[in-house]
Amino acid sequence: MTQSTHHNRQILLNRRPVGAPTLEDFRLEQQAIPQPAEGQVLLRTLWLSLDPYMRGRMSDRPSYAAPVPLGGVMVGGTVAQVVSSRHPGFAAGELVLSMSGWQDYALSDGTGLNKLTGLAQPSQALNVLGMPGFTAYMGLLDIGQPKAGETVVVAAASGAVGSLVGQIAKLQGCRVVGIAGGETKCRYVEEELGFDACIDHRAADFPAQLAMACPAGIDVYFENVGGAVFDAVMPLLNTGARIPLCGLIANYNATKLPDGPDRLGVLAGTLLTKRIRMQGFIIFDDYGHRYGEFFAQMSRWLQEGKIKSREDVVDGLEQAPQALIGLLEGKNFGKLVVKVAEA
Incomplete structure (x- = not known):
């Protein structure tokens, strides 16, 4: 698989918003692409999910999950491809559902990764099947x-x-x-x-x-x-x-x-x-142990044409901050996802 970038672009939390987030609350940086150690995989982000909960993670008030640290990579669910693997459970080329966040590349020890197979549209793993x-x-x-x-x-x-x-x-x-x-x-x-x-x-x-x-x-x-x-x-x-x-x-x-x-x-x-x-x-937190039950039923409904879903696709990682601001204002129409790279 060829890599289209030679750096790892990351969108970081630049400052904590007061009221509605602004573009100045985010910062785009480039880092070297990390290399996996023994037991790790290198993931390349293909699709990034944008969701309302992200606004809460930008604040440091108490909540059900830790806030994004200042200067930290913005949190987010992703569909990613394994670029290289030093983990026995994953092979290069496989697609996984991960929490890589707002960046091109991420390392993982395999914890929390779910393999994705048989999806005609992989971004559905962040939407109707996610x-x-x-x-x-x-x-x-x-x-x-x-x-x-x-x-x-x-x-x-x-x-x-x-x-x-x-x-x-x-x-x-x-x-x-x-x-x-x-x-x-x-x-x-x-x-x-x-x-x-x-x-x-x-x-x-x-x-x-x-x-x-x-x-x-x-x-x-x-x-x-x-x-x-x-x-x-x-x-x-x-x-x-x-x-x-x-x-x-x-x-x-x-x-x-x-x-x-x-x-x-x-x-x-x-x-x-x-x-x-x-x-x-x-x-x-409350239903993670029942994900398989959900996935089986929702997949069946999709195949039978009983459920429809709509995606609002934004092209390019650098567009994510503006897209999240718009999401919080109700500007999206359907599930908001960012196309970060081609598989």
């Missing part, structure tokens, strides 16, 4: 536990996770209402993905439109946005509703609590009187 698909599958089915005939609502419905949540809910026989930003995304969710309705959260009468789309209330709300969307959902929740919580993208750039009345008491009262279960989860 973390977003796994999040949608386990969050909806294990925590949400939708039953046929129930109403499932999902925010960011055209995104990597939300689009799959709704399609899986349809396969369970549910009425599915999506929430997305803008007419184009809403039309895609209804016409291409087959949701029963999709409401534009930018509409002036968004809460009223959502209520009209959910005449029997909401039984499962898959939460990945927060903010004003959750404010509109809360009064529509039915007794016994379930809320899988995987993200709060509306709050990721916040530097202080929002203005206005404290809604925490209203939320707690709603959870109590309606006996609602709201459960946060971190997909690989």
Whole structure:
């Protein structure tokens, strides 16, 4: 395999953002390509996943995972090719799912690497068959536990996770209402993905439109946005509703609590009187041992044409900072991936 670069480009965390990240928070450097020691493999990044959780890793406030150190390589899931191997379990040319981060090359001792075989489009391992698909599958089915005939609502419905949540809910026989930003995304969710309705959260009468789309209330709300969307959902929740919580993208750039009345008491009262279960989860921490189960089922649905996925492809590692900034503003359409190199 020929190498197209003679250096290892790395995008580092230059400084910790205050509010929304800017390009000055990142730094591009070039290093020598590292060489594997005994028991290691050298990986070349082909595809890089960009995801909302990365904003949290740029901050040093306490969270479920350690922050990226200042001057450290930005974290991220990757599809990589083994360039050279001094590890008995891996051979040159093999594709693997890894956490190489925002760089052309990385060394690994094999821990956490998953071999990828038989994928027509390897970037699917970062999308429908990877973390977003796994999040949608386990969050909806294990925590949400939708039953046929129930109403499932999902925010960011055209995104990597939300689009799959709704399609899986349809396969369970549910009425599915999506929430997305803008007419184009809403039309895609209804016409291409087959949701029963999709409401534009930018509409002036968004809460009223959502209520009209959910005449029997909401039984499962898959939460990945927060903010004003959750404010509109809360009064529509039915007794016994379930809320899988995987993200709060509306709050990721916040530097202080929002203005206005404290809604925490209203939320707690709603959870109590309606006996609602709201459960946060971190997909690989909580469900890593069930990845094989998910992969088998999702692969089958894909082969049968029951699940569709859309990718928003950005070309070139150097474009990753601007693309992540756009992701946090809702500018992506589908799962955001960076094409770093050709196999």
